[in-house]
Amino acid sequence: MRLHSAPRSGNSYKVRLLLGLLGTSCEVVDYDTKGGETHAPGFLESVNPDGKVPVLELGDGTMLPESGAILYYLAEGTPYLPEEKLERAQVLRWMLFEQYSLLLNLSRPRLWRMWGVEITAQRRAELEQLFEQGYRALGVMERYLGGREFFVGDHPTVADVALYVYPRLCAEGGYELEGFPAVGAWLERIATLPGYVPPPG
């Protein structure tokens, strides 16, 4: 088993975090995404036609892209994926929420800072929208968590693993988490799990 990954990619980190929590070892192959390595013809043809990491390469050479699909695959049969049908669907619900309503809003401001992108008038307008929607999504997490310890059931699942990284790193893009105490407490709870691996700083 081999993980095609990028050192500072949040989606790649999700898989490395789950591998740590499960105590599973895996060869990691790192790519320079900014340098375009994941859009080179060889990568597109033999690893992922969508030009993205992470991709899990299985023993028989099968390539499994998409962090959520990889998490689900690795967690089957472990406590990180419930067996009950509705709980599994709720895990998916939060993984899809993360990809669609949360990720881009929290990751793009961080990426632009990391890469030193010039903030033109258009990008400034886009940032305003991202922050508005990002804070809205963090509010959804905050209200849902309320007194809950984890997102589905009373144990950590791959929903928590998927949701963790971008809120954890969002301050690097200029977000402030002071108004989200339940999210803050949940972030600290994840960081105390046995096998926890810290995110790319």
Next chain:
Amino acid sequence: MRLHSAPRSGNSYKVRLLLGLLGTSCEVVDYDTKGGETHAPGFLESVNPDGKVPVLELGDGTMLPESGAILYYLAEGTPYLPEEKLERAQVLRWMLFEQYSLLLNLSRPRLWRMWGVEITAQRRAELEQLFEQGYRALGVMERYLGGREFFVGDHPTVADVALYVYPRLCAEGGYELEGFPAVGAWLERIATLPGYVPPPG
């Protein structure tokens, strides 16, 4: 079982399509999303804190948001969700690809036309990006389909159901599918399945 839905929402249509294919009946409650009904306090508190449809309401009152999670839940134990672990992960892979790499690029140009949104200079620049990324995502589907009939295995699954609607409607946003013959043939194949329900026109 009750589906909270919107008449012209592509994500809501995915669920209605699967219900048709499975021959399952379900009460449908429609909302006026443009008029803000899914962001009203009552909806946020009792249906979906994320302000989105579709949401599947189960017999015990449990609310399940996110079209992908609903499709997965409804398809469990039917031919639309494989039982084999890797095939299930590949189904998820394509459902996540659809949400992250395909949907927004294909749906936003259609939405702007439908709502008669003014195309400012900023929106024109955004449209260029959307079309570039949308055509790239359609290219990923085209090359993957190649000689395949369906996305996972040799039977239709919820991956096909999730991927179908936005390519099917993308011409309404100005896309041209002439360069994607495998996608075109696959769209026609889906439309011949028993129980098929046509999309919102």
